[in-house]
Amino acid sequence: MSLKNDRSPLPLRALQVFESASRFQNFTTAGGELGITQSAVSRKIAELEAILGTQLFRRSGPNLSLTPQGKALAMRVTYALGDLRRACAEVQPTKGSSIVTLSMLPSVAAKWLAPRLGLFTDLHPNIDLRISASRDLVDLNAAQIDGAIRYGTGRWPGLAAVWLGAETVCPVCASSIVEKFAITTPADLLKAPLLHADIAEDWAAWFSAVGLEEPKVPRGPKLGDDTAILQAALSGQGIALGRSQLVADDLQAGRLIAPFDVKLDASFSYWFVSASDPSKNLVTVRDWIVQEFA
Template sequence: MPRHRPVPTRETNRRKKAAPPPQSPAGADRVSRRSSAGTAPRAAYRRAPLASLRVFVAVAEHKSFTRGADALGVTASAASMQVQALEEYLRVPLLRRNGRQVELTPQGALLRPKVEQALADLERAIDEARADRGSGPLRVTTIASFLAQWLLPRLPDFTSHHTGIDVQIHTSTELVDFVKTGMDAAIRFGAGSWPRLHVQKLFDEWLVPVCTPALLQRDGPIAEARDLKRYKLLHSTYEPWTAWLLEGGPDEVWPSSGAAFDDAIAIVRAAQAGQGLALSRWSLVADEVAMGRLAMAGRAVRSAHAYHFVCPPAHLALEKVAAFRAWLAAACARFPPPLRA
């Protein structure tokens, strides 16, 4: 029986090595190594725990697992597990639990601004990459009271001049995530501090005491606290009478007695029905005063908050957003302040 010739050791070793591609250039190995190194960051991005990073930023911002979890719509236990997983992933402690309060460790304080910036850049990139954002309806979010009392009566003027733009209005008292909800723009009521967004002030807000003209004629104007005793007061949790008396009191207060509402439109309707004297935002009653359904009973007090047009900077280039912003700015410029301001 023929015996097979043993293969030399040198040839065996060559066979174990992967043969280079045919006609490979001299520097192919170096290029291959560079390409492999160049793909490493992409793999790192795929491994980055984005969900845990978002939870970490939210908990750090609110200094509470419960409030941070509420902001993201998850449970506090889920948020705690996400942060714990991130700490294990990074092998450094990020948050220090101090009773109900949560504090950043030195490592967490160093990481937080970098993560916030990176997440903002990522959201902006995703938002800008949506090719269909320029088409479709214009989606605007605002608070319900402003929509009902100020925006809605004026909106036909915009739609009549921009027949090709369908307007969809969303109402919420919460700050809306533009990327997650697909909103194009917002009209927000506040101090105007919303980082990484385009913010344009529209007009100042005023707090004004209003009642029916008949009630004003019977009980007379008001100038100080003792004058309020002549009226049955209607209370609002958002615009308490202390804000008028002290020219800027607490943000939200339930009164100890008397009719009270936690709905800004409801208190306007109660005043229109002659049920008493109400303190309301000027934007909600200006049209009622102009039509004679309500009358100002005293001085107007400037609110600490104002109305602002808000959107991601990339949305300013969208034609439908630009058209709405220009129309809104012009409409707000024509809106007069209260006469007794």
Template sequence: MASRLPSLNGLRAFESAARHMSFTLAAAELNVTQTAISHQIRRLEEELGVQLFLRLKDGLALTDDGQAYLPGIRTAFQALRQSTEQLLESRHNSVLTISTLVSVASKWLLPRLPAFQQAFPDIDVRVSASTDLVDFRKGGIDTAIRYGRGDWPGLRADWLMSDEIFPVCSPALLNSNPLNAPADLAHHTLLQVSGMTTQDWAAWLGAAGQPQQLAEGSRLTFDLALMAVQAAIDGQGVCIGRSTYVEDDLRAGRLVAPFALRLQDDLGFYLVTPHETAGSKKNTALRNWLLAQSNA
């Protein structure tokens, strides 16, 4: 007689709670209440006739039985996820949803996507532009381009590129008000982006031997890098550019770099994917293609 499998909901609750070591985080991940998680795990323990968790004052801990049970359950759920991914990818038109910053999408990714779609016509690419970190389990996102050090837990991170920081402006602005030396920036409006890159002007001016007060003069600050870059193209001032956002405009002649000095940023852009789906055909195709683009 075949043995009866325990409740699938109970197993999901156990795997999630054991991964997070928290009923609260498991409840958030599975979109149920903490009480529901607690009841599901309690019923699972009753079905199995063993205790899986120790409920301690300062949190949870797995019992010896729980530690012995977890690897097999985790492997089973990973196999279910991979089988589901393979099933969905077997359809002719496989959907690949990419999350990235608005500026990365508009200035770097979108100009390159037509070539990817030509190379992989069966992959239906969708781009989700957001400033928030995505939740891969909830958001329907397959992969994302993130900016940082590449140390996100639970995610495979493949380095794509780093940024160089340097001033850019329109050729017309340079013709009307020359920039022969960094000190001449005192006579221009400086364009910058808020957030993580707020200090870019100060860093570049310091490297150029200029006083920090130059960065405190006439300024325009934007929420998005693409807005600052467009303002520079329109001749509104000199933007502290990042290579990811301005290289295409430099090649097209819409912008020029008046100075040779470029600062190398310590952080970089990474393609990140959950480990359990990183090996799927569509994610592998995008990863290999983007890495080839970045190294070209």
């Protein structure tokens, strides 16, 4: 099938799967949202790429990102599907579900929100919560987003910001890494592969906090998204500087361990932002998120 004219049938299911995958930039999380497997998501994306004759995602190990063509398509598809959802909501009885759309970082969506979605649905079955995951600072009005979880200083002109919580940063890894490199002191971390991120709290700052001044920090993979960094740590690829809000569940479940107690205070905090006059449903979502962060 090709899309060379306006009468060509649209691959609607593949576009729906692409829209979810583009928001999360993670096939497993997208599959969870859609109720299908990761491999099914991958097949649909491959099908859409074949139809369009262009690559939509770049794949580099655990890291997934949109190509320029993928970004352009994602923007249009997100708006189109949003319009369709709103059109459907408008013709439903008023007692039906109400859509609330939130924007947040892919890492927050995958590591913090996704494990809690069932709790929210159980408490508020009449609110249809939709997530737009993006590393870009989304214009809420232009993108027709109701609210957002943002990571920053709390100052966004024209928006009301409610503080959710701060966080700390410390080394985390799989237990196999500790055993493999016989890690017993902070200096032992220099023997292991270190994973690097684009956050202000870097390895040099952490080693300085434990008294190792100007250590020769080994170079290692730098992954821009925390989801990819933590997945690499979970699979035993190295040691990451984990942000406490994103690694709490993995630490509690024993999937990751924190070899040392020394933590850095993060430069930024999490905030819930919205217009100054949020809807009743958005207030419900906001209050639930505030409670979960607390």
